[in-house]
Amino acid sequence: MTEPEPPAVAALSLAETSTAPATKAIEQEINPWDVQAATDDQGNVLEFDYEAISKKWATKLIDAELLARFERVTGHKPHRWLRRGLFFSHRDLELILDTYEKQGDFLMYTGRGPSSDAMHIGHTIPFEFTKWLQEVFDVPLVIMLTDDEKFLFKEKLSQPEVYQFARDNAKDIISMGFDVKKTFMYIDSEFLSSGFNRHFSLNATEFEKLVTNNQVRGAFGFHGSTNIGSNAFAAKQCVAAFASSYPFIFGYDTKTYHRSAKLAAMPCLIPCAIDQDPYFRLVRENCNRMDQPSPKPALIHSKFLTALQGAGGKMSASNPNSAIFMSDSEKTVKNKINKHAFSGGQETLELHKELGGNPDIDVAYQYLTYFEDDDEKLVKFAEEYRKGEMLTGDMKKECIGMMSKYVKKFQEARAKVSDETLEEFLLPRKLEWKGNPKVERKVEVKEEGKEGGEEGTTMGEDGQPLTKNQMKKLAKAAEVERKKKEKEAAKAAQA
Numbered sequence: 001m002t003e004p005e006p007p008a009v010a011a012l013s014l015a016e017t018s019t020a021p022a023t024k025a026i027e028q029e030i031n032p033w034d035v036q037a038a039t040d041d042q043g044n045v046l047e048f049d050y051e052a053i054s055k056k057w058a059t060k061l062i063d064a065e066l067l068a069r070f071e072r073v074t075g076h077k078p079h080r081w082l083r084r085g086l087f088f089s090h091r092d093l094e095l096i097l098d099t100y101e102k103q104g105d106f107l108m109y110t111g112r113g114p115s116s117d118a119m120h121i122g123h124t125i126p127f128e129f130t131k132w133l134q135e136v137f138d139v140p141l142v143i144m145l146t147d148d149e150k151f152l153f154k155e156k157l158s159q160p161e162v163y164q165f166a167r168d169n170a171k172d173i174i175s176m177g178f179d180v181k182k183t184f185m186y187i188d189s190e191f192l193s194s195g196f197n198r199h200f201s202l203n204a205t206e207f208e209k210l211v212t213n214n215q216v217r218g219a220f221g222f223h224g225s226t227n228i229g230s231n232a233f234a235a236k237q238c239v240a241a242f243a244s245s246y247p248f249i250f251g252y253d254t255k256t257y258h259r260s261a262k263l264a265a266m267p268c269l270i271p272c273a274i275d276q277d278p279y280f281r282l283v284r285e286n287c288n289r290m291d292q293p294s295p296k297p298a299l300i301h302s303k304f305l306t307a308l309q310g311a312g313g314k315m316s317a318s319n320p321n322s323a324i325f326m327s328d329s330e331k332t333v334k335n336k337i338n339k340h341a342f343s344g345g346q347e348t349l350e351l352h353k354e355l356g357g358n359p360d361i362d363v364a365y366q367y368l369t370y371f372e373d374d375d376e377k378l379v380k381f382a383e384e385y386r387k388g389e390m391l392t393g394d395m396k397k398e399c400i401g402m403m404s405k406y407v408k409k410f411q412e413a414r415a416k417v418s419d420e421t422l423e424e425f426l427l428p429r430k431l432e433w434k435g436n437p438k439v440e441r442k443v444e445v446k447e448e449g450k451e452g453g454e455e456g457t458t459m460g461e462d463g464q465p466l467t468k469n470q471m472k473k474l475a476k477a478a479e480v481e482r483k484k485k486e487k488e489a490a491k492a493a494q495a
């Protein structure tokens, strides 16, 4: 998910800013490249107003009724991030539940822009949630790593840099426990120049023709001096939601010119942070205009995670003290929370015992709400904190325990992710999943009619199915090609 720049004044506490001269209040800004909380006329950073953004963009808030239906249809209690509103908004989630009830499966799609090699908990949570959803629905998932996007949008980053970030981030994402049989992950600069991308490219070109400069300007605030790569990039992030972009996942012919209308018609669900919504509005507005129309992808949106400094702040890869990073040692986790986590407690112990604290603005408590699954325990903590029976130090201790456990588990898994594991995820191949066990699958997972061969095969240029070995060879050739390009790029960067 995206990594917007840190708000310039997020780290300032109320006390530090209240003496500042009165300035004009600034509204919150949320778009794929810039996320800033509002500030009041004293320059104080305010909390994000998620209801306002949902209203402005006409998304639907996730309510109790939808969650009840989710539980009925899937047989799973909604994840705590749904129950507690971290994933708070959606588009057409009901239709995904309809699909799951009637035809059993659909495609899931998410991604990350690799702008740094330092992933923090704010980056991992959306993937943890995606993994949970994938397990609940048992559907295929694609994870797009947009090194091209970060290169185009970040003035300072070179191609070899973003590519390396993408590979490192991919390993971090794998560490969260995705099932390689059900998950295809790709780095744009690799996949989009491989032998497997014909249908993706055809979709992208077709989509580019449907969208005018004025439309992307409207959606993203581009202007005349925006580079042309940025203008075109949106099409890639959009068509990545079409199952027809990945025929090999479904065992369909990769080499033929013709895309599959059946695959195009497959629904898609995209978990993402709310700032990515402008991209997907674009695909929702144009998907039915494709020659082989696709249904509007459904979305489920998350809020931003609170920075250690408190509400209105955002975790940022460029500010080590704003977040718990997945590479932090146990000691660092402890120090960061003790030193930097904004406290909702009182100035002194006496005052705290007398007046009680405020868990709603207490970052240690907020982090516990992200990770502690036991609802009752949380209610108890909040009550005791308000009464002044639970102290700031106690809350932080609970938080440190929980966070250390999360980070440690990640690091142990990360140590096991080798280059080979990464290549397995990056290899274009047929995926295996079961969908809804209660319904018969409607989307065929095999070759199409005449053009196809045996189930689970990919066709070669001569119309013969490729064997597994040949597939591997092709992938290897792509890998060699990639390494060559990488070297050339590194050389060019030095020159």
Ligand code: TRP
Pocket: 001, 002, 003, 032, 109, 110, 111, 112, 113, 114, 144, 146, 149, 237, 240, 270, 271, 272, 273, 276
């Ligand atoms: N643009 C996203 C980012 O900067 C990356 C991305 C691509 C993505 N496809 C996605 C994010 C789908 C969420 C869902 O992080």
